[in-house]
Amino acid sequence: MLQERTPLVDPDEAPPAQREARPGHAGKAERTVSSSRRGFLKDAGGLSIASLMGAAALLANSDDAQAKVEWAEWFQGNYRLMTDKEKAQAKARLEKRYSEEYLKPVTVDTTPAKEGVLFGYALNIQKCIGCRRCVKACVQENNQSRGNAQEIEWIRVLKMKKGAFTPEKMNQGYPDPAGIQVGGNAYSAAGVTLEGEHYYQPEQVPEQDAFYMPIACMQCEKPPCVKVCPVRTTYREADGIVVIDYNWCIGCRQCMNACPYWARRFNWREPNLPKEEMNPRTHYLGNRPRMQGVVEKCTFCVQRTRQGRYPACVEVCPVGARKFGNLLDPNSEVRRILDGKRVFRLRAELNTYPKFFYYMD
């Protein structure tokens, strides 16, 4: 009875055993081969000594410098309260460390929010075909941890049911002793809900019996995650993006509890980011490599959007379902959608006021 009534994943489709904490998305399972320099220093005699010998040789005599950098990083303050000079120092420190670690010149942008800009996002659920190219592009752009040990994806695409109504169910009902029907059995998960299957692996998309709804951080105007943070490491920037200072986060995960959209991810272990795949164009508050024990989430690609570019997911979407722009500009794409289309926000009843809108043509 419970299985049919609950609008969750169809049990026939994915047996319970498979739906238990999956290694990839749950950030668990086998021990990862620690490939970062920091990881190497930490567990001396680690597993990947051979692969690191080259790196160690290149970086010979930089141990003291490295240690100093890390100490300085440990003592730095909350990003938002840093002076411009301190920000420049922090930027230089990080650029040096990342460049050494990933063996390529890495830039850490600190561009602040522009005045007169409030970023907003609109997603056409009628067009989305569930191909998950946005998910992959996001991972490449934003330097998330990848691989079996810990796979972090900021976008999840939910597969929704169109509803299964069959004549057989009609006769079951709940007859009470007097023979009067008080309820029926023709209930079925259908339509847009926030509950959906997000591990679907079809032969091809779109599937006939489903439609798709991608979710990510909604960049709320009243973000519950910001309110609960005990150290104010996560906060709203002036252009409306909710960001995290990864160096200030204490990893208490209260923001994960408070988020109604399951948008935040925790680095349960040192992230696995292969050197060759690392995107060297980073922003301090955005896609710079994270460390073990901190929370991360979508930042509307702050490293791109503050330079006047689209977020990676918008650029990659093959059907043009994703639109992005300045909510304060009456001629921007998002504003036109808000003016001309039927839009809705997820969990609007929670008064979080997302700046991520869904619409249909």
Add this chain to the structure above:
Amino acid sequence: MDKLASFVLDYVSYVVKGSPKFYAWMGCLGVLIVIWAYGNYVQATEGLAITGLTSQVSDGLYLGNFVFLVGVAAAAVTVVFPAYVYHHKALHDVTVLGEMVAISAVIMCILFILSHLGRPDRLWHMMPIIGILNFPHSMLAFDTLVLMAYLLLNMVCGFYFLYTKYTGSRMNHSWYMPLIYVSIVWALSIHTVTAFFVNTMPARPFWHHGMMPIQFISTAFAAGPALIILIFLIIRRNTKLWIADEAINLLSTIATFCLGIALFLLMSEVVTELYHPTEHALGREYLMFGVHGLSPLVPWFWAALAANIVAFVMLVIPGIRKNYRLLPVACVLAFAGIWVQKGVGLLVPGYVPSPIGEVTNYVPTALELLITLGNWAIGFFILTILAKGAIGILLGEVKYASEPWAVIRNAAPPPYRTSIEPTRMQPWALSSDPGARVEVGNGARPGSRARRQGRVALG
């Protein structure tokens, strides 16, 4: 300063000496603590990935034990309140032991928070001035603040009491009593704030209801006194300190009432949520019956409920409540039942289903269990030390003796047995049994001189 130095010296030298039983107990705890240290080393290097936590169920044993132990800390008020507000004599004699339980429980809370954090090395970010404490917006910040203040209050009150007892000087009631009254209200506040820490998030419908604070307090005031009764009975059995029956009886009465209220509140919650089960009741269905065939918590829930009901029935019957052979059984049942209900049983269903409807099982790993056990071991290690020292001072075995007149001034017979013998023959004997303890006079009671004289006059 001299006195303080000798207090510390005498206290420490008394505490480190003990019977083989004492060393065996401390040795067992020590082994657990060594394992705990290893577990912490692994967790610090590998990250929280060594736990059973996932992106879906992001808190488990650590935070569950934290929530439960805040309750135990708050429950010290069940000793302090009757002692100072109702002048309950028997509890007044041993108030300091309640305070020592509170201190150990808060220390365990701190340990569990440290285990829970992803970056405990950055804890200084929470300190005002050098860091940022998001007060009063963040409930975690609020909770940290009230817990620290509670720890401080109990340490000051407890050790000031012991110090005056040790030196034989008179207590300065002009600041001691206000602090005691503040600590009484504070005890309620720590658990209330902990409830707000859990229930103020609409994203988690299983927690998001206004009954949480009173539920927390009623369960805490059942589990806490249950633990304190067990500790008192152990002290009665193994030390010369005789804790009067009246103290134990009052605590068991409090536990009875609070357990009854807790069961009633649970019933109200279940009916409200399951009469027309919405999606928001899925967490409760997962806890009580399982969802989609995933039901790891179901046996725990029903076992805990059974334990609580049995404990309540036992406690309600006066014959059993006052029978000190059966009372410990009821106490263990109540303590264990509430631990399950409030530890894992409260937290995990908040994460199941996840905000996007995913059902995920949480299974703690061996290392996680060992770290949890180690945190408890450290707590009991500290509790043993604190209680032993306190008992020594209450017994007068630790005393400041360089000023003979101070000793003479308090030379009345002590309010406890001078020999351990009767306990060995009759460990659970009632106070009314003349063979079980040495009757004593009215001297050396704590309290002001005026009250003491009044008591003597009445007597």
